[in-house]
Amino acid sequence: MHHARSHVAGRWYESAGLTRQPIFSPATGQSIGEVELIDAAGLDAALASAAEGFEVWRRKTGYERAALMREAVAILRSRKGDIARLMTLEQGKPLADAAGEIATSADNIEWMAEEATRAYGRLLVPRTTGIAQTVRREPIGPVAAFCPWNFPALTPARKIAGALAAGCSLILKPSEETPLTAAEVVRAFLDAGLPPHVLNLVYGAPRQVSEHLIGAEAIRKISFTGSTAVGKQLLGLAAQGVKRATMELGGHAPVIVFDDVDPVQAARQAVAAKFRNAGQVCTSPTRFYVQRGIYARFVDAFAEAASTLRVGDGLSPDTQMGPLANERRLEAMVSLTAATRADGGRLVCGGTPLEGAGYFFPPTVFADVPDSARIMNEEPFGPIVPIAPFDQVDEAIRRANRLPYGLAAYAMTRSLSRASLASEALEAGMVCINHFTVSTPSSPFGGVKESGYGSEGGVEGLDAYLVTKSVTQRSTGADLEA
Ligand SMILES: NC(=O)C1=CN([C@@H]2O[C@H](COP(=O)(O)OP(=O)(O)OC[C@H]3O[C@@H](n4cnc5c(N)ncnc54)[C@H](O)[C@@H]3O)[C@@H](O)[C@H]2O)C=CC1
Numbered sequence: 387m388h389h390a391r392s393h394v395a396g397r398w399y400e401s402a403g404l405t406r407q408p409i410f411s412p413a414t415g416q417s418i419g420e421v422e423l424i425d426a427a428g429l430d431a432a433l434a435s436a437a438e439g440f441e442v443w444r445r446k447t448g449y450e451r452a453a454l455m456r457e458a459v460a461i462l463r464s465r466k467g468d469i470a471r472l473m474t475l476e477q478g479k480p481l482a483d484a485a486g487e488i489a490t491s492a493d494n495i496e497w498m499a500e501e502a503t504r505a506y507g508r509l510l511v512p513r514t515t516g517i518a519q520t521v522r523r524e525p526i527g528p529v530a531a532f533c534p535w536n537f538p539a540l541t542p543a544r545k546i547a548g549a550l551a552a553g554c555s556l557i558l559k560p561s562e563e564t565p566l567t568a569a570e571v572v573r574a575f576l577d578a579g580l581p582p583h584v585l586n587l588v589y590g591a592p593r594q595v596s597e598h599l600i601g602a603e604a605i606r607k608i609s610f611t612g613s614t615a616v617g618k619q620l621l622g623l624a625a626q627g628v629k630r631a632t633m634e635l636g637g638h639a640p641v642i643v644f645d646d647v648d649p650v651q652a653a654r655q656a657v658a659a660k661f662r663n664a665g666q667v668c669t670s671p672t673r674f675y676v677q678r679g680i681y682a683r684f685v686d687a688f689a690e691a692a693s694t695l696r697v698g699d700g701l702s703p704d705t706q707m708g709p710l711a712n713e714r715r716l717e718a719m720v721s722l723t724a725a726t727r728a729d730g731g732r733l734v735c736g737g738t739p740l741e742g743a744g745y746f747f748p749p750t751v752f753a754d755v756p757d758s759a760r761i762m763n764e765e766p767f768g769p770i771v772p773i774a775p776f777d778q779v780d781e782a783i784r785r786a787n788r789l790p791y792g793l794a795a796y797a798m799t800r801s802l803s804r805a806s807l808a809s810e811a812l813e814a815g816m817v818c819i820n821h822f823t824v825s826t827p828s829s830p831f832g833g834v835k836e837s838g839y840g841s842e843g844g845v846e847g848l849d850a851y852l853v854t855k856s857v858t859q860r861s862t863g864a865d866l867e868a
């Protein structure tokens with residue numbers, strides 16, 4: 387059995403009477419261990435620790451921070467196989483995807499470590515002699531970072547990387563549903579020699595933890611990845627203390643497939659992206675608008691590729707799509723399938739939960755889904771996909787932009803002018819043309835509209851943890867001489 391507990395002020399946190407919560411394997415529905423939920427005293431200790439850690443870490447040079455981060459990267463890479471197994475066990479995704487996520491996490495930390503040496507300020511040209519004007523970039527302060535369960539390593543890694551590179555300390559609250567992987571990411575930094583107090587790890591009742599931490603004076607910035615609904619609550623709390631926030635919230639990514647592409651190739655490429663992590667990805671290609679000339683062939687090819695995906699336990703090497711991460715998502719898929727049928731969608735494949743233990747739902751494809759359907763408006767966050775035809779280019783763009791979300795958007799075309807039009811007109815923080823890899827370590831990851839604001843990754847991901855100070859210094863003049 388596995389056991390997860392908070393790590394506060396340089397120690398694994400222990401206290402009598404802490405509530406314990408089971409950790410479930412999504413592949414079996416059975417408990418694989420427990421996570422201890424921190425109490426208020428533990429949160430206060432984490433706050434004091436983060437304040438102390440900030441004073442230590444901000445004084446390190448960018449080169450010292452980078453060296454430590456690179457050491458953590460080496461440790462993560464050396465433990466990739468073991469951590470990936472834990473991730474698959476508690477989250478469900480196929481082992482190869484879990485290993486890929488650890489590799490990507492390491493790449494992100496490595497890239498941000500290099501960026502730690504480039505947090506340049508500016509030297510301004512003064513208007514008066516005897517004046518030196520500089521712009522300094524300084525770490526914002528202790529950060530509270532909240533992560534969900536769909537990317538149990540990458541989301542913590544991105545937040546830790548940006549904060550540490552900038553010189554901030556952190557209190558990280560991963561999802562209590564996938565606590566084991568996040569603990570291993572933190573352990574890599576501790577084993578690399580990160581000074582105590584710089585990175586605190588807490589598991590707890592989410593609302594209690596976020597209210598306690600965001601309301602505390604010590605915390606200067608929050609970073610949250612999760613649903614738009616929870617993001618709005620946390621933003622409200624942050625506003626009370628005028629605290630900076632990075633918000634990576636929900637999405638409902640449109641995919642516009644123009645009639646100049648090969649529908650079979652396009653469908654196969656889209657299937658691999660759509661069912662990655664069983665569709666539980668905020669940037670998942672979600673609503674497909676396919677130009678009428680290739681619509682029928684695209685739907686057929688999509689359904690064929692989707693229905694031949696091998697669904698099973700992520701620990702099995704044959705598995706291409708694992709279970710949903712928790713029972714709530716399975717229930718949500720059953721409900722959304724019924725709603726999409728009732729809303730006029732034509733079921734092409736899937737639609738019924740797989741028999742047996744675990745939270746398995748098959749790749750499910752609906753065609754002819756009207757924009758009024760619930761699934762065209764609510765983030766499905768699972769392996770169900772609605773497809774609809776369109777006729778005119780401007781119609782497709784308008785329908786793609788009609789939701790309050792703006793995280794990722796995709797277009798497939800061989801036409802340069804259509805590609806340029808889509809890049810410009812789609813209201814999203816990330817646009818991909820003819821592929822589905824929305825992010826790399828150097829690219830800013832973030833959304834617009836109700837998908838949030840701020841970015842992780844890229845130079846923007848470092849900037850998110852820095853404040854700007856303008857310093858004007860006059861050389862000592864005769865008037866000040868003793
Ligand atoms: N942007 C993303 O990557 C994610 C988006 N979601 C969205 O949320 C929907 C529902 O997901 P659920 O986990 O069932 O529900 P949820 O919205 O309650 O939770 C989402 C995440 O936020 C955390 N959370 C919830 N309340 C919190 C609070 N008061 N303070 C701090 N953290 C809090 C949870 O621990 C979880 O990790 C999904 O269908 C999807 O639309 C969920 C996970 C990740």
Ligand SMILES: O=Cc1ccc(S(=O)(=O)O)cc1
Pocket residue numbers: 490536537540666667668669823824825826
């Ligand atoms: O849901 C969050 C999320 C989405 C995408 C990626 S990736 O960069 O495409 O791996 C990671 C996390």
